[in-house]
Amino acid sequence: MAVAVVKLPYQFNGLSLSKVAGDLSAAHAGKGWPPEIQIDFGNLGFVRPAGIVFLSNMFSWLGAHKTKITPINLNGPGDAVRFLDDALFFEQHCGAKLRASACPRSTTRPLIRIAHERCHDWLESDLLPWLADRLSITRASLYGIKNCVAELFNNIQDHTQLEIGTICAQHFPRENMVYISLSDLGLGIPGRVRTKLPNLSDAEAIIKATEAGFTTKSVPTNQGIGLDYLLTTVARRNGGIVSFYSSNAIVRFEPQGTRVVPGVGFCPGTTIDIVLRTDTIERLPEEREDLEW
Amino acid sequence: MVTSKPNHIAVAKIAGRADTAAQGGLVYQALEEALARTGPVVVDFDGINTATSSFTNLSFVRLLSTRKLREIKKRLRVVNSTRQINDMIKSRLEREGGDGKAVA
Numbered sequence: 001m002a003v004a005v006v007k008l009p010y011q012f013n014g015l016s017l018s019k020v021a022g023d024l025s026a027a028h029a030g031k032g033w034p035p036e037i038q039i040d041f042g043n044l045g046f047v048r049p050a051g052i053v054f055l056s057n058m059f060s061w062l063g064a065h066k067t068k069i070t071p072i073n074l075n076g077p078g079d080a081v082r083f084l085d086d087a088l089f090f091e092q093h094c095g096a097k098l099r100a101s102a103c104p105r106s107t108t109r110p111l112i113r114i115a116h117e118r119c120h121d122w123l124e125s126d127l128l129p130w131l132a133d134r135l136s137i138t139r140a141s142l143y144g145i146k147n148c149v150a151e152l153f154n155n156i157q158d159h160t161q162l163e164i165g166t167i168c169a170q171h172f173p174r175e176n177m178v179y180i181s182l183s184d185l186g187l188g189i190p191g192r193v194r195t196k197l198p199n200l201s202d203a204e205a206i207i208k209a210t211e212a213g214f215t216t217k218s219v220p221t222n223q224g225i226g227l228d229y230l231l232t233t234v235a236r237r238n239g240g241i242v243s244f245y246s247s248n249a250i251v252r253f254e255p256q257g258t259r260v261v262p263g264v265g266f267c268p269g270t271t272i273d274i275v276l277r278t279d280t281i282e283r284l285p286e287e288r289e290d291l292e293w
Numbered sequence: 294m295v296t297s298k299p300n301h302i303a304v305a306k307i308a309g310r311a312d313t314a315a316q317g318g319l320v321y322q323a324l325e326e327a328l329a330r331t332g333p334v335v336v337d338f339d340g341i342n343t344a345t346s347s348f349t350n351l352s353f354v355r356l357l358s359t360r361k362l363r364e365i366k367k368r369l370r371v372v373n374s375t376r377q378i379n380d381m382i383k384s385r386l387e388r389e390g391g392d393g394k395a396v397a
Contacts, residue, residue: 012325060367075331119312120310120312124342124363139342140342140375140376143343143375143376143377143378144376144380146342146343147343147344147345147381150312150323150343150345151345151346151347154312154313154314154345154347158347187376222347222350223346223350223354223389225346225350226345226346226347227380229346263313284376288338288373288374288375289374289375289379290341290370290371290372290373290374290375291370291371291374291378291379291382291383292379293366293383
């Protein structure tokens with residue numbers, strides 16, 4: 001039996017990858033998953049953190065179906081595969097780097113799977129100092145942004161029963177942007193929301209999940225504040241964008257409003273992509289302060 | 294002998310950090326014990342930079358089940374903190390108990 005080949009798109013982002021995952025799911029979910037799939041990297045053009053994290057989730061999703069993944073055509077002319085290698089994608093998913101010299105670039109925090117008990121330490125000791133150094137600003141200026149990611153890590157633990165999240169970040173200095181992408185392989189936001197509101201579409205469920213005070217109470221003490229905090233900090237204060245990829249929906253929260261992306265395939269688990277403007281981050285001094293009621 | 298600083302809660306010493314609901318639960322216990330005594334209660338965030346909503350819900354917001362917001366404001370002093378922590382505590386308490394209600 002011929003091994004199925006999945007050709008990765010040139011435009012390597014969450015939307016195009018969702019179509020790949022959707023095609024895979026449609027082709028195999030009904031009749032059983034194949035023992036092996038080849039992933040063809042030959043057409044790969046450009047990749048951003050959401051694409052890396054989404055692809056990582058797709059590899060883990062196929063692995064969960066006991067499908068062996070063989071990457072092929074890794075020697076193309078472009079830089080994207082080298083970038084993935086430097087982001088430690090192949091080390092994580094194939095057991096070894098493609099090039100011995102591959103190592104994280106100064107503009108990135110490489111793809112990493114973090115157990116919950118380590119995630120807050122990683123934020124404090126890795127992401128925060130890296131970002132402060134990249135942007136030449138105080139760490140205090142980034143505490144709100146750091147806390148957004150901490151809220152997402154807590155959500156993964158509260159809602160998915162998974163101990164692991166995957167994260168990757170990249171600074172684009174010429175665009176004045178920082179991308180932080182995070183994923184988990186849980187049930188997905190729509191599936192969780194529909195345990196409480198069964199009639200919502202996938203996109204409606206994602207929007208509902210971001211409302212302050214809405215919670216599925218997967219943990220009794222959860223008050224449904226984390227995602228609203230994320231959107232307030234990024235889209236309303238920073239002027240950035242937050243995109244949610246989950247099940248058959250992609251929803252973008254932008255300063256101008258909320259946009260449901262059409263033509264989505266399938267997004268395993270949940271991927272959340274944070275795009276921050278670096279020119280609107282308020283510069284704060286490294287000073288302690290008392291709370292004034 | 295008088296114990297020094299009986300109503301001084303050092304969050305770093307009690308909970309290590311302010312990231313999780315479990316850490317919030319530890320601080321809540323200390324807050325309840327301190328508020329059961331008389332006088333102001335000082336909550337010291339020295340060494341801690343951020344507080345999540347899960348931590349804040351389980352430490353500060355939970356106090357609203359037995360106390361009104363104005364009593365909490367009158368008795369609690371939050372010191373050595375950061376803007377992020379202060380904004381989180383204030384916004385969560387005011388959202389859940391802003392009209393003077395006790396949540397219980």
